[in-house]
Each structure stands twice: as structure tokens, then as C-alpha cells.
Amino acid sequence: MKTHKSTSKRFRVTGTGKLMRTRQGKSHFRRNRSGRLLADLPEMHEVDATQVKRIQKLAPYLDKK
Incomplete structure (x- = not known):
């Protein structure tokens, strides 16, 4: 199954398995x-x-980095 690339760039998985995102409004x-x-x-x-x-x-492979 393919990974949605923009999703993989916007989210990170911590060592404990939590899904993290950055706050909006950082540049505009x-x-x-x-x-x-x-x-x-x-x-x-x-x-x-x-x-x-x-x-x-x-992004099914997001946590497997």
C-alpha cells in the first residue's frame, strides 16, 4: 500500500508511539x-x-522509520 506523501511529511511518531503534528500558522x-x-x-x-x-x-508505514 502506498504512503500519502504529504501526510508522511506533516506527522511524526514518537518513541512511545504517539502521533504528533506541528501547530498551524507558522509562516503565513x-x-x-x-x-x-x-x-x-x-x-x-x-x-x-x-x-x-x-x-x-x-501513512501505514509512518511508525516504521
């Missing part, structure tokens, strides 16, 4: 945001449990 209209907000943006966040199954279907 960046100048309008405060420095404090921009400092928090690069943090990775855990994907909601309702979306995990969908992402695993799109």
Missing part, C-alpha cells in the same frame, strides 16, 4: 502575531484520538 502572516505566540508555534502537539486511524490509513 507571521508579522501580525506577537513574539510570544510565535515562540510557542513550533511545538509539536499530539493528534486527536479521533484522527489517528485516518492518518494511519494514509
Whole structure:
């Protein structure tokens, strides 16, 4: 089964198996945001449990890196 390439670039799997994503809004209209907000943006966040199954279907080999 093929991996959906944009999905594989947007998500990472931690060592404990959690599916992580980056926060949105990191580049577009960046100048309008405060420095404090921009400092928090690069943090990775855990994907909601309702979306995990969908992402695993799109990228079945994501956790096998």
C-alpha cells in the first residue's frame, strides 16, 4: 500500500508511539502575531484520538522509520 506523501511529511511518531503534528500558522502572516505566540508555534502537539486511524490509513508505514 502506498504512503500519502504529504501526510508522511506533516506527522511524526514518537518513541512511545504517539502521533504528533506541528501547530498551524507558522509562516503565513507571521508579522501580525506577537513574539510570544510565535515562540510557542513550533511545538509539536499530539493528534486527536479521533484522527489517528485516518492518518494511519494514509501513512501505514509512518511508525516504521
